[in-house]
Amino acid sequence: MSRPPLGRLIADTRRRRGYSQARLAALLCAAAGVTTVTRHEVSRWERGDRLPGAQWLAWLALVLDLPPAWLAAAARPVDRPAPTDDVTRLHQLAERWLRHTGHGDAAPGESRGSSDRRAAGQLDRHIAELRRMDDLVGGADLAPVARRRWAQAADRLHRARGADRRRLLRPVAELAQLAGWTAADAGDRAAALRAYRAGLVLAMEAGDPALGAHVLGGASHLLCEADPGAAWRLARIAAAGARRDGSPGLRALLAHRAALAAARAGDGRTAQDGLLVARRLGDRVRAEHEPSWLYWLDQAELAAMAGRCLVALDRPARALPLLEQPGLRRPRRGQPRTRAVYAGWLARALLGVGEVEQACAVGADAAVEAVRAGSVRAAEQTRDLSVRLAARPQTRAVRDLSELITQLTSYLPGSSTRPGVN
Structure with a gap:
């Protein structure tokens, strides 16, 4: 009920x-x-x-x-959930993509005209620009930009033919993936799934199973909290499709996606097995051998993802050293969303071992960074922490943090989804 x-x-x-x-x-x-x-x-x-x-x-x-x-x-603020039919269609498409990966080859390289080179180069610049912006700006602000760039590129692809079309497939698929990621960060699950579905179709046509697996990994992450069973299935399909051509980093990322979904579903054994696989693959990651769209994946990020999963498994003591890395509190690219998300998980771990005052101090940082980031995902971390602390209103640090979050509520992404907040 x-x-x-x-x-x-x-x-x-x-x-x-x-x-x-x-x-x-x-x-x-x-x-x-x-x-x-x-x-x-x-x-x-x-x-x-x-x-x-x-x-x-x-x-x-x-x-x-x-x-x-x-x-x-x-x-919980009302967001735009992913319709069940959209999840079902994506799952069916993922199974078809998996069958295709056993037979498809990369699109052959052909000679290109000057107009083709200019169009592809422009899309590559748009992708690089969106990636830089994603390091600094959350989905609440970036999603409309990514959606517009993707729509323009999709229109160009629709009009292209022959070698021109084949050359544009991968960059347009990458733009679809970025549109899905930013829509998810803005809290629009339905729009994110539409973009991911389009990206998977384009990656399949381009004969790029690794990119297709990355798209499915993003969809898995999107569904992890609302439908962890579906998220786990998508991550496992993606991992199967990337087994032959996927880099160690991609396969480690997909193992982490599956592990977190299993943890959310309460399947501790499967989650632990996934963490072991992710760790073995993570040891083999070399930045120079990873695809360009995994530029952000490094050892600190892999360790933090393991820590996040351990918190979800109610193993806060094991998670703390993974989440307390200096690089996560001050990432080299300075992303407020990264700081906000992992500070939220760190605060949960601290709360789990009884360090309430420390959890509140870290939670205050997470709340401020969530506002800076403009990320619904980061804001949800802040709201979740405030709920976990609500049972301790007699503690001064809890009252102070509660007051701060109350003051910041109107600035947190997603707060305007209800008629009023006070």
Whole structure:
């Protein structure tokens, strides 16, 4: 049985306890030591006109004696989920792609005219530009740019013929992958899946199984939380298709995608097996032998992905040394999203070993970087941490972090998906 939305959960629990809206407002004010919540505010929460901030979710959990995770799940900002049919179609396409990889060869190189070279060179420059921007800008800002670049390139590909078309296939497939990645980072799962599906078709036509596997890896990461079973299947299909032509880095990345999906699904044995495979492959990674679209994958990133999976497996002590690397707190490319995401996982690991004050300090960094990044994925890490800390409102560091997150809520990507937040 699915849990009710936040407004209904508050109203039903309030009635079971015999509280009026005015009584609940008075109890919340007494618990928080303020006088800012009125019956009208409680009414707006229950109707869904406004969404309580992290601080009031914590006090609601205390006053109504509800598990904080229930309130957090009900209060999750509304995003645009991936329709089930879209996931099914992508899975069917992935199986067809896997059969194709056993027979397809890379498109033959042919002589190209000057117009062909200019068009391909322009797309390569667009790809390089988007990659640089992705290091600094989150999906909330970058997704429209990537989508526009991809649409323009797809239109050019549609009009191309013969050798011109074959030369454009790979760069347009890469642009589709970038459009899918940035849409996912913006919280638009349906748009991301459409882009990934198009990218997989183009990679298949180009005879590039490694790029196709990378596209499927991105789709797996997108679905990991909402549908870990589907995410695991896509990662395993991608790994099978990349077994012959995939670089060690790509295969290690896909092993990590599968391991995290298994951990999210509660399959610890499969997740641990995936981490072992990823570690063996990761030891063989050499940057000069990896495809250009894996420029960001290095040993620090591989270790951090292992740490993230260990946190999901509730092994925080083992995860800490992997997530405490200096390179993750100050990546060489200075990406705020990387800092925000892995700081969120580090804070969870610290919380898991009882280091509440440290977790709050790291969580504050994650919250600020999430705003800087403009990344829905990073913002979700911040929201998840605030929920986990909500059960400890008596701790000064928790109250300070809750206040900070409350102040930042309106700036976090995805906060505008509900009518109001306070």
